[in-house]
Amino acid sequence: MVKRKKRKWYVPEGVEPTDFERVMMAYENKGCLVPSRSLIKTPEQIEGIRKSGVVNTGVLDLVEREIHPGMSTLEIDKLVFDYTISHGAVPAPLNYEGFPKSVCTSINEVVCHGIPSEFDILEEGDIVNVDVSTILDGYYSDASRMFVVGGTTTPEKQKLVDVARECLQIGMQAAKPYGFVGDIGHAIEQHARKNGFSVVRDLCGHGVGLEFHEEPEVLHYGKKGTGMLLVPGMVFTIEPMINMGDWRVFVDEEDGWTVVTEDELPSAQWEHTFVMTENGLEILTY
Ligand code: MF3
Ligand code: CO
Secondary structure, X not given: OOOOOOOOOOOOOOOOOOHXXXXXXXXXXXXXXOOOHHHOOOHHHHHHHHHHHHHHHHHHHHHHHHOOOOOEHHHHHHHHHHHHHHOOOEEOOOOHHHOOOOOEEEEOOEEEOOXXXXXXXXXXXXXXXXXXXXXXXXXXXXEEEEEEOOOOOOHHHHHHHHHHHHHHHHHHHHOOOOOEHHHHHHXXXXXXXXXXXXXXXXXXXXXXXXXXXXEEEEOOOOOOOOOOEOOOOOEEEEOOEEEOOOXXXXXXXXXXXXXXXXXXXXXXXXXXXEEEEOOEEEEOOO
């Protein structure tokens, strides 16, 4: 017997579909990968994620004010934990699949998922990603920034930080309602390559909001017109990891988390949580 996948936007016989359901059914009939119903957030859910994002941004602003040479990444972890808890929220990384701390701190050749430690002391000229994720009233938000420790670094590392930030902006602009997730990755990859850098392929952005990681996967490379349809109400991150050298990475065997570039050249990443609207993406983590 031939099995058919159950349609995501199935409406029972005799029930009149809404206009929105009709649009989704039409895309699905054309063979498009459409979001399931749970990926389209209600206005109330979007407000919840926005409030979570306000706390998340507060954390990053605090880190931005406090970060300095000689500081350990464990001190950053303490700032993040204390601020988050005192605002009635919970750091999403803490105990997430066994992650032991409240924030990811990734220095120079560390791509992401660096674990804060009293032994990792920030030095003048280091470039460090601080990746903050917050749960408030059950709603998740997720954003990260790069910091240049002491304010100045080499021209090469500064360019990497700047281009990674531009990649996030360009990816955001490429995301159009009723466009495709692949449009985002395509635009990001073009910009990284044009600047002589590469895009990490093993990690991606993701749906977020009711859980830490939801569908769809948001690849930071790829082809226009591929991947999931982008529909108003979808909430997801874009978080390109851009390498100065080769795109290949490995995971530290000892801690099982820290992602490092294979060639040990530096990597940079910026991230926001966005909601798709009828007019394009809106940032929920400003
Ligand atoms: N914040 C990361 C992201 O952008 C996820 C980190 S998972 C953790 O998706 F366990 F390392 F925190
Ligand atoms: Co994320």
